[in-house]
Amino acid sequence: MKFKIPSWGQVKKDINEDCPTILTITGLFSLALTVYSCVRYGPKVKEAVEEKKEELGDDYRKIDGFKAGIKPAIPIILSTGATATCMITSNRIAVRRINELTTAYEISEESLALYKKKAHEMLGDKKAAELRQEVNKEIVDKKDLKELPKTLKPGQHWFVDNWSGEKFLSDVDTVKNAKNVFNSQVIKYDGQCMNDFYYLLDLDPRTAGQYAGFDPDHLMELNLDPVEVDGQIIIFMDYGEGPYVNFRSY
Numbered sequence: 001m002k003f004k005i006p007s008w009g010q011v012k013k014d015i016n017e018d019c020p021t022i023l024t025i026t027g028l029f030s031l032a033l034t035v036y037s038c039v040r041y042g043p044k045v046k047e048a049v050e051e052k053k054e055e056l057g058d059d060y061r062k063i064d065g066f067k068a069g070i071k072p073a074i075p076i077i078l079s080t081g082a083t084a085t086c087m088i089t090s091n092r093i094a095v096r097r098i099n100e101l102t103t104a105y106e107i108s109e110e111s112l113a114l115y116k117k118k119a120h121e122m123l124g125d126k127k128a129a130e131l132r133q134e135v136n137k138e139i140v141d142k143k144d145l146k147e148l149p150k151t152l153k154p155g156q157h158w159f160v161d162n163w164s165g166e167k168f169l170s171d172v173d174t175v176k177n178a179k180n181v182f183n184s185q186v187i188k189y190d191g192q193c194m195n196d197f198y199y200l201l202d203l204d205p206r207t208a209g210q211y212a213g214f215d216p217d218h219l220m221e222l223n224l225d226p227v228e229v230d231g232q233i234i235i236f237m238d239y240g241e242g243p244y245v246n247f248r249s250y
Contacts, residue, residue, distance in 0.1 A: 027086030034079040044072040212243040
């Protein structure tokens with residue numbers, strides 16, 4: 001097998017994608033270097049200041065101590081500056097990317113909400129439900145849901161969360177109860193994120209789950225659409241027009 005040297009364009013692309021991680025690691029290395037510099041050069045700084053005090057005696061001023069200590073303190077200053085620069089830059093890049101993703105999701109969210117609203121208006125509730133069924137059947141084929149284990153406890157079904165793609169075992173009553181508790185928390189706390197809902201279902205949180213959710217003006221509307229797949233029922237969870245990115249004010 002031949003080793004293929006990546007192009008400069010690919011290298012730049014990879015560096016750009018991993019930039020926050022690279023900066024964070026560099027910042028941690030710089031932090032360790034700062035600690036080392038303080039241990040090694042700190043006494044030298046103190047010694048230089050003390051010597052200047054003895055040399056000038058009563059004429060000593062704080063500015064004299066600063067000038068005397070600045071040269072041996074250069075390694076400490078440089079490593080501290082590098083640490084701060086890496087951490088601040090990494091944070092800014094991460095925040096910018098989150099804002100870009102949030103904007104993109106918000107645009108998609110509005111388009112999807114408009115599509116669902118028009119589907120109900122033009123087709124009616126029954127036809128709109130049938131349309132969701134057809135879409136879910138397509139998802140079954142694409143995501144290999146036919147391979148899910150079929151030996152389940154009485155009342156249990158496989159559920160598929162259309163928002164996250166998560167597959168999990170539960171029963172209808174548990175999911176409906178989780179929705180009711182979640183909406184109560186939405187009203188009580190003026191908003192809840194999707195991870196709060198997943199917590200009620202004993203599911204792992206999602207990275208995007210902390211940025212999308214519901215507020216008292218937009219409570220969760222949970223649609224449970226069953227689809228029969230090779231003799232077993234798989235239930236798809238859909239959230240009506242949600243979840244929303246700007247679901248509360250922080």
